[in-house]
Amino acid sequence: MDAHFSTLTRLQDALGPNGWTRDPDLIAPHLVEWRDRWSGNTPLMLMPSTTGEVEIILGICHEAGLAVTTQGGNTGLVGAQIPLGEVLISTKRINAIRAIDPVDDAIIAEAGVILSQVHDAAHQIGKRFPICLASEGSATIGGLISTNAGGVHVRRHGMMRAQVxxxxxxxxxxxxxxxxxxxxxxxxxxxxxHLFIGAEGTLGFVTAATLKLVAQSPFTTVALLALDTPEQAVRLLHRLEAQTGAVAAFEVMNRLGVELAQKNCANMAVPFGNVPKWLALVEFEGPDPDLAVRVETALMAAMEEGLVQEGVVAQNQMQAKSFWALRENMSAAQKPEGAAAKHDVSVPVSKIPAFLVQADQAARQIVPGCRIVAFGHCSDGNIHYDVIQPQGVSAQSFQGLVPALNEAIHDVVMSLNGSISAEHGIGVSRREEFLRREPASHLAMMRAIKAALDPHNIMNPRVLL
Amino acid sequence: MDAHFSTLTRLQDALGPNGWTRDPDLIAPHLVEWRDRWSGNTPLMLMPSTTGEVEIILGICHEAGLAVTTQGGNTGLVGAQIPLGEVLISTKRINAIRAIDPVDDAIIAEAGVILSQVHDAAHQIGKRFPICLASEGSATIGGLISTNAGGVHVRRHGMMRAQVxxxxxxxxxxxxxxxxxxxxxxxxxxxxxHLFIGAEGTLGFVTAATLKLVAQSPFTTVALLALDTPEQAVRLLHRLEAQTGAVAAFEVMNRLGVELAQKNCANMAVPFGNVPKWLALVEFEGPDPDLAVRVETALMAAMEEGLVQEGVVAQNQMQAKSFWALRENMSAAQKPEGAAAKHDVSVPVSKIPAFLVQADQAARQIVPGCRIVAFGHCSDGNIHYDVIQPQGVSAQSFQGLVPALNEAIHDVVMSLNGSISAEHGIGVSRREEFLRREPASHLAMMRAIKAALDPHNIMNPRVLL
Structure with missing residues (x-):
């Protein structure tokens, strides 16, 4: 303890007065995550402002064997960024855009730069950065890289890994x-x-990255489509990709998800008489002035074949935004309904329909009367599968069933060669299950790499491995 | 020696009579590469046919500390696949396509499957595999992954890494x-x-991969354009990307390269009165029936601005093929001209013009009268920069200058933050220079990973590190 006390003093001295705080009020927002699922504590929050300062403080921690937890925009969903006694290192002051070049189609952004700032910088030189997700106003580049963030344009542009x-x-x-x-x-x-991308901060502290920019797409078209089954969604995805070559996002939402959005969020209009069993939100992008015409032709043909029940193509930006608002409220809309067990899973695209049938069966067997909201990135096989407590049952008795529920749903995922964490990562919350389910040969390789690069196990030691 | 003799016997016994050979005639083609730059020797060639057999033989070699060299289609350009005393393991019998699925847009191919077989299999289900390169009739999936192969469609589809x-x-x-x-x-x-991709077989033996397929592009347009300068090429690339959104390949060739192709290869027609200083070969692909019209509009505008001197859009498949034949003969056309020092380098796209000026200066200073062929993937900053011996000078006296020449050209590359191996890899031929130029911190990380995964250093031990 004394040894660590002197190490903390060395860390403070190394960064100077602007580089650290022990003030509980200043630290408090960094110890809870936005859903209030995690809360932590730390003896010291460090705020280095340069890569050189990060070298110094990690050098000190390495020498002393002192554990650290790293934090970007604090938007992570698996608890990895909340310290539990470790020194907290925030990237908030490492936040410069070092360079941007329209000929190289590249931007060099430091870890603490916020995603929306990268969007803005790219826009100003007539380019685009294609990672788009709900938390883009607070998520940072360092965090997006460390978690290999996904979002809604993965099918076309890839995950964060592909942008680095x-x-x-x-x-x-x-x-x-x-x-x-x-x-x-x-x-x-x-x-x-690639060792640092998606490593959840366990192999090193990302301080900056060169990110690829792409040309802006002059034309976009957004359609909201009523479907009967997930099978139709998968078939439609492939038809539209083949016929338009312009599918940028293909999201699905089940009926309950849409109904809860209408009930619990303001101004959620669905442009169909009844809420259909499934909604698909499809965004097309391309440089072709006839894009909208080609999209409508493809949709008409799909409708005539019975693949689509009804469909509306957004007539303007505002309508397109209202379609997207539905999708973006799928999580928030569940909150007033009580406790929910959430799953961020992926399966091969061809197995989406089987997953939904088998997962529903498993969930209803364990929690009779449960309410299931399924939505997500159909084009990547990534389904957010949320099971809400039955009406008239206490949150507490539901919570008692959640472990069995998670286990059963993840069993279905694994039986279909899927993943129990498609985009959120493992962090702290899924660590026990990850260690149990991951093949021993994978864990052995990961541990060998971790031991080679972090022999004193100081980087985010409660995370992942 | 005795210990190794008994290990060789164990390896033979493990695979049975079809799984090995010591017959010099059968082994001979595997000991030379196609340009006759490397020749080697091996006591034993193993030809496992399953992943299980590879497990057994590597297990034996690990135990005995016996080094192996791995070989796919033997098309590598840096000597990595030629054994020098090690046991040779060929992937030729691990060659099944295990599965292909149009809904998952994926194919599972074993290491020894030839690239063109993957193209054919994808085509048969109406899809496409976008890695295209000159050796596609012999290069294997295992080799393409181990070397992270590139090719002509990297800007749009990424390198091999992005397909896995x-x-x-x-x-x-x-x-x-x-x-x-x-x-x-x-x-x-x-x-x-990602540890195995591009590791040149030093971290493990890739036995099979799941590869991404993409939708076929119904429309393609190929244009051959006469330019004055590399600056124009870079500007044109960005204009065409912004205006058409459909640039799939953007290749350049300098005048000497084209002239040698005309002189030394059959049927190399250039559809311009004089061979221009630079030719750009641009391929567009997309789902838009008006693609050709949009391309022509964009090219007309570029011509009116003086960015393009002359241009021809291929009127049919045959003409498009003849344009590509020019590009594909850039290497072969040099052969009758004598010795050449070849460089596979990359620089940031914005630095291509500076690289060409500075490299020419450096080359002509060291080898007065040398002849320079520069061509390659302008859109990726990847230039194949070949310096041919001056006329009337012996190959031998030219060869004496090659080390200084390589050094000077790679110095230019490094001063522009480029790479001395853009797509061919390090192998044996560039190892010494790689170890000398690579930052110590990178080498330390690579060695830590190599030691963690291959503690007895048996996998391709003369390659890379």
Whole structure:
């Protein structure tokens, strides 16, 4: 304890008065996550402002064997960013956009830069950064990289991993990995950046990244479609991809999800007489001025074949936004309904219909009367599968069933060769299950890498492994 | 020696009579590469036919500390696949297409499957696999993954790394990494597949992979354009990307390259009065029936602005093929001209013009009268920069200058934050230079990973590190 006390003092001295705080009021917002599911504590919050400062403080922690927890925008959903006694290192002051270049189609942003700032910077030079997600006003580049964030345009543009041309990080021993490349092709040895992407901060502290920009799409078209079954959604996805070549997002929502949005959120209009069993929200993008015409032709044909029951193509930006608002409120709309067990799973696209049938069966067997909201990124096989407590049952008695429920739903996922964490990561909340379900050979490799790069196990030691 | 002799016998016994050979005639083609730059020797060639057999033989080698060299289609350009005393393991009998699924847009191909077979299989279900390169009739999936192959469609579709959804490999200790996922989103721990991709067989033996397929592009348009300068090429690339959104390949060739193709290869027609200083070959692809019209409009505007001197849009498949034949003969056309020092480099796209000026200067200073062929993937900053011996000078005296020449050209590349191996890899031929130029921190990380996964250093031990 004394040893750690002197280490804390060394850390403070290294960063100077602007670089740390012990003030409980200043630290408090960093110890809870926005859904109030996690709360923590820390003896000290560090706020380095340069990569050099991160090198110094991790060097000190490495030497002393002192554990740290890293935090970006504090939007993570699996508890990884909340310290439980560790020193907290925030990226909030490492927040410069170092460079942006329209010829290289690249931006170099530091870890603490917020996603929406990258969107704005790209827009100003006539380009676009294609990662879009609900928390883009607070999620940071460092966090998005460390969690390999997804979002709604993965099918077309890939996850965060696919946007990273190069990165700079500080290893757990305080040395710098300097890989801020702008190159699109570089086959000189192992591609080390991939070790840091999606590693949830366990292999190093990402301080900056070179991100790929893309040309803006002059034309977009958004359609809201009424479907009867998930099978239709999967078939429609492939038809529209083949016929338009322009599918940028293909999201689905089940009837209950839409009904709860209408009930619990303001101004949620569904442009059909009845709420259909399934809604598909499809966004098309492309450089082709006839895009809207081609989309309508493809949709008409799908309708004539009975693949789509009804459909509306947004006539303007406002209507497109209202379609998206429905989708974006799928989570918030559940809150007034009580407790819910949420699952961020993926299966092969061809297995989405089977997953939904089998998961429903499993859930209703364990929690009779439960209410199921299923929605998400159909084009990536990524379903957010939320089971809400039955009406008239106490939250507490429902919570008692949640472990069995999670287990049963994840059993279905695994039997279909799926993933129990499609985009949110493992963090603290799924660690026990991850360690239990992951093949031993994968865990052995991960542990070998962790031991090689973080021998004193100081980086986010409660996370993942 | 005796110990190794008994190990060789164990390896033979493990695979049975079809699984190995010592016949010099059968082994001979595997000991030379197609340009005759490398020749090697091996006591034994193993030809396992299943992943299980690879587990057994690597297990034996691990135990005995016996080094192996792995070989796919033997099309590598950096000597990595040619054994020098090690046991040779060929993937030629691990060659099944295990599955292909149009709904999941995925194919599972074993290591020894040839690229063109994947193209054919995808075509048969109405899909496409977008990695295209000159050696596609012999290059194998295992080799393409281990070298992270590039090709002409990288700007649009990414390198081999971007096509791999999952893979199966055998680790140097003989245990299996079973990651043949079809998932498009999976954030459960470190993404281990990236360790094997581009590792040149030093971290494990890739036995099979799940590869992403894409929709076929119904419409393609190919244009051959006469330009004055590389600056124009870079500006044109961005204009055409912004205006058409359909650039699939953007290749450049300098005048000497085109002239040598005309001189040394049959039927190389250039549809312009004089061979221009630079030719750009641009391929557009998209689902838009008006693609050709939009392309022509964009090209007309570029011409009116003086960005393009002359241009021809291919009127049919045959003409498009003849444009591509020019590009594909850039290497072969140099052969009758004598010795050449070849460089596969990349720089940031914005630095292509500076690279060409500075590299020319450096080359002509060291080898007065040298002839320079520069061509390649302008859209990725990847230039194949070949310096041919001056006329009237012996190959031998030119060869004496090659080390200084390579050094000077790679110095230019490094000063522009480029890469000395954009797509061919390090292998044996660039190892010394790689170890000298790569930052110490990168090498330390690579060595830590290599030591963690291959503690007895048996996998391709002369390659890379």
């Amino acid at each position: 041309l190069g990165l700079e990080a500080v290893l757990p021993n305080g040395t710098r990995y300097d890989g801020l490349s702008v190159l699109r092709k570089d086959n000189t040895g192992y591609d080390l950046k | 959804l999952g893979l199966e490999a055998v680790l140097p200790n003989g245990t299996r990494y079973d990651g043949l996922s079809v998932l498009r989103k999976d954030n459960t721990g470190y993404d281990l597949k």
